[in-house]
Amino acid sequence: MKKKLFFVLGAILLLSGCSNSNEPNKSLESSTSNSSKNSTSKASEGDSTKQVSSKSSEKQLTQETTTEDVIKTYPYEVSLDTFKANSVFGKKGMNVPNTIEFSFENASQGVVSFKFNTPEQEHVTSYRASYQQVPTKTIRIFSAENKNIRTVNVNTELVLGERVYSDQDRIISGNLYTFMNKNGGVSLITPNYAGNVAPEDTDVMLEYLPR
Numbered sequence: 001m002k003k004k005l006f007f008v009l010g011a012i013l014l015l016s017g018c019s020n021s022n023e024p025n026k027s028l029e030s031s032t033s034n035s036s037k038n039s040t041s042k043a044s045e046g047d048s049t050k051q052v053s054s055k056s057s058e059k060q061l062t063q064e065t066t067t068e069d070v071i072k073t074y075p076y077e078v079s080l081d082t083f084k085a086n087s088v089f090g091k092k093g094m095n096v097p098n099t100i101e102f103s104f105e106n107a108s109q110g111v112v113s114f115k116f117n118t119p120e121q122e123h124v125t126s127y128r129a130s131y132q133q134v135p136t137k138t139i140r141i142f143s144a145e146n147k148n149i150r151t152v153n154v155n156t157e158l159v160l161g162e163r164v165y166s167d168q169d170r171i172i173s174g175n176l177y178t179f180m181n182k183n184g185g186v187s188l189i190t191p192n193y194a195g196n197v198a199p200e201d202t203d204v205m206l207e208y209l210p211r
Helices: 002-073 080-084
Strands: 088-090 099-106 109-117 122-142 149-166 176-180 186-190 205-210
Touching (some): 122 176
Antiparallel strands (some): 088 099, 088 205
8 A cells, every 4th residue: 555655646746846947948939939039139220220221321322422413414503592592683774774673572573673864853663583593604794893804604594584674665685694703692684774885785785783
């Protein structure tokens, strides 16, 4: 009877030992699985960060390239914001507009007013005007300061559209141009409205300076 009892107790102890020996293996497997998941998650986060960084770099590079292309294509341009900040030009003389004023209400579309001073009153003629960039063009102009003829390069053109007002039924034709002068300011170029020049200088235009 005692032998049977010892045998049963031994069997129970043996089974208990086997069960306990399996628990560390399960714990090790669980730890290994969690470690693998964490590594995968970190790797995924790293890839996402690299993708965002790469896209940001590509966008910045594209913007810089676009700006460089514009500078190379239109090296003498005057930006619309710069021109808007210097939108009133003046000049003394007879048979020419004494004041030329631009007003841009819708992006690059606006109105330009030509004002002629007379002893009696000021006369105004207005046209629609559009701002645009054009391939580099070389123009001869009468300098505003001393009336000497000089040559300048331009990329910014102001195209006259339909007439919207004139108190003298005056007709003004010919597109205008603008450029940055040697003093760092904005100059406006117009046709020579007076027309009193030698035959060889009929192509020479007038320079106006901001008021």
